[in-house]
Amino acid sequence: MGGGEEASAPTAGAPVPTHGAGARTPILSLRGVSREFRKPFDLAARLARRLGADIREEVVHAVDRVDLDIFAGEVVGLVGESGCGKSTLGRMVAGILPPTSGTIFWKGRDRASLPPGEAKAAKLAVQMIFQDPYASLNPRLRVGEIIGEAPLVHGLVPAAELEAYVDEQMRRAGLDPAFKRRYPHQFSGGQRQRIGIARALAVGPEFLVCDEAVAALDVSIQAQILNLFMDLRRELGLTYLFISHDLGVVEHLSDRVVIMYLGRVVESAPAEEVFARPNHPYTQALLAEVPRISNRKRAFAGVKGEIPSPLAPPAGCHFHPRCPHAMPICREAAPPLREVAPGHLSACHLNDRPAV
C-alpha cells in the first residue's frame, strides 16, 4: 500500500496469541488492525504530478497490523513514547476512529458487522476517558447536563429519574451532587477528570479506554484518580485499556503490559514479567530510563538517538538504528511477535537464535 513495505506473512494467517487464557473468549480482540493517515495532495503537488514530477503521497502508518486480546476484568497497560500509535490504537478500540484495515472483535464477534441494535450496545459498552480535563468537557454545559445527556439520549434512564441518576453517577466518581448546576471552569483539574469519569460511567460501560487520563494531574491528585479507577474496577467489574507513557503508573495498575514502538507492538506480557524480565531491547532501555524514587544520584545513560519520524520509519525492525544488539537481519526483516515464555510475547530477532 504505502510502498517500500517489507514482505511479511499475510496478517490473516498470523498466529492468534492466546496469552495462556485457555478457551475464554476475550471481551475485545484486534486482528491485524492498522490505521494509516494520508496527506491529500495540495494544488501545487497535483499540478507538479500532472507535469510528471515524482511526488509520493505522504502516508503515516500510525498503527501497523496490531493483534491484541483483552479479557474481561483485565487491566491492560499500553505503553510507548510519542508517535508510537498508542492513542490511535486507543481511539480505534473506543470506536471513535475506524481502522484502515483489520478487524475488531467485541466478545468474539466482528464489531463492524453487528446488527444495528447490538452495534449500538457494543459502542456504549466501550467508553473513553481523555487526557485533557480542560478540553474534553463542553464549557457551555452544566456538569449535570454533561453527565446526564448521553443516558437520556440513549434511553437508558427515563427523564423523570434523570436527576437521581446523575446524582448517583457524581457520588460514585467522588463528586458532590450539589455541584451539578456548576460549569466545568468552576472545577479544578482533578475534579474535572472526575466529571469525565462520571460521564463515561453514566452509560454503563463494561470497558474503559483511558488515554493518559492522569498525565495532566499533580502527583497527589493523580493518586486520588488512580485509586478511584481501582475502586471502580472492583465495584463494577470494569475492563481497562490504560494508555500511558508513565511506566510507574502502568506498573501500579496493570495486569498485563503491551509496549508499542512506531506503530507496532514490540512486547506484551504480564506486568510482573515485563518489569522483572523485559525481553525486547526497547523495553529494556525504556525500563532503565524510568526515574524512580529509589534510584539515588545515579548516572543517567540514555538510549542513543531520536525516535524516528513515523513518516519514514526504518526498514526491518523499527528499533534497529537505536538498538545496541542490532544485527544485519534487523535492517531487512521485521521480527514477528512470538512467545518467549508462557504469555510473554516479544518481537525481536535475538529470540531467533537458539537459546544459549
Added chain:
Amino acid sequence: MAATLEVRSLRAHFFTKAGVVKAVDDVSFSIGEGQVLGLVGESGSGKSVTGFSILGLVDPPGRVVGGEILFKGRDLTKLSEEEWRRVRGRDIAMIFQDPMMTLNPVLRIDTQMIETVLAHEKVSEKAARARAREALVQVGIPSPDERLRAYPHQFSGGMRQRVAIAIALLHRPALIIADEPTTALDVTIQGQILYEVQKLCREMGTSLIWITHDLAVVAGLADEICVMYAGRIVEKGPVDQVLDAPLHPYTKGLIGSVPSRNVRGQKLAQIPGMTPSLLSLPPGCAFRARCPRADAACLAEPALTRPRPGREIRCFHPHLVDEVV
C-alpha cells in the same frame, strides 16, 4: 564551602484585583558550587516564581517584596535593570519547560546563539560561531555545523531542549535554573538530557536548581531537596534523608502518592483534598486542612525548625520517630 547562591527570606507577591497572592513567602536556601538542588512542589506551590525571582523575571502585577538573593556575595535584589541584564545569561542562565520560550522561531539557531555570545562579550563573530558550535557538541547534538544553520521548527522536541541548554551554557554560567525542562519529553529523551546535564555539572562545576513536580527525577539527580507547599519551603534536606525519612506529613504524603513497584495493585496513600487557593489561605499551617496530623496547634504559623542536622521543616507534628515510608 562558599555558597554560589544564597536566598534569604525571599518574598514575591502578586498584587491582583482579587487580592494579594503570596506566591513565594519567606523562602530561604543556599546552593554550593557544582551542587544540584531539587525544588519540588505541585502546581501553584511557588517553585517557578522562586526561580523567576532569582533572575529578576517576575512580571507585574507580581514583584519581589522582600528578602535577599546573594549571588557570590552580591545582593541581586539591589541591582538596576542594566546590571540585571549583565547577570542574566552570563552568570545565571535559565532553561524553561518549553524550549520555544528560549528560541525565536523565525531566526536560525546560529543567529540566536551568536547574538547571545555577543550580548555579553566583545569577540569576533567567527569566535562566537565557534563557541556556539562547541556548545552544541557539548549537549550531544550530532553534525553541529549543519544544525547551526537550521531553524527551531526543524528540530524535534528533545533536540530543541538541547539547543536551549546549549544557549544556557554559552557563557559558562555559575548557576543554571532549570524549570521542568524534561517534563514534556519522552522517557528515553529525558534520560539523554539528564545525562548531559549531570555531565556538565560535574565537569564545569555549575550549580543547578532543578525545579520539578517529579520526585523521581530529583531522586536521581539532586544533592539536596526543598519541598514547597503554598509558597513556602515545608521541608529541606539531603536527598536521601528527605526521601527515606520524610519529616513533614506533606512530603510523606507526596512520596506515598507516587506509584512504585512496592505498592503494586494496592491503594496509593493519597493526600485528601487539593492544594488551597493562595488568594484565601487560612491562617496557620497551609497544609492543615489536608493533614492527618493536624490539631489545634496548627492554627498557628509553624516556624522553621531544625530537628536534625541538615534538616529543616515547618511543622508542629513531624514524623520524628523513624517510620518506614
